[in-house]
Amino acid sequence: MNKTSVHRFSSFATFSKTRALKQITLNLTSDEAENLEKYCEQTGKAPTDVIRKLIQGLPVT
Numbered sequence: 001m002n003k004t005s006v007h008r009f010s011s012f013a014t015f016s017k018t019r020a021l022k023q024i025t026l027n028l029t030s031d032e033a034e035n036l037e038k039y040c041e042q043t044g045k046a047p048t049d050v051i052r053k054l055i056q057g058l059p060v061t
Contacts, residue, residue: 026051 028036040047 036047036050039045040050043050
């Protein structure tokens with residue numbers, strides 16, 4: 001399945017005055033979801049942790 005992923009960003013409750021949380025809904029293709037699940041099984045990491053680490057590694061200028 002090669003459909004484009006759809007991303008929807010929405011605000012989430014703030015748990016402290018210094019750090020706001022954002023909730024992201026991410027629609028994945030079947031292949032993308034399967035790859036993420038397999039990676040998580042192999043590494044023992046939670047999907048949220050994997051995605052967060054990838055975002056943290058994005059180059060920002």
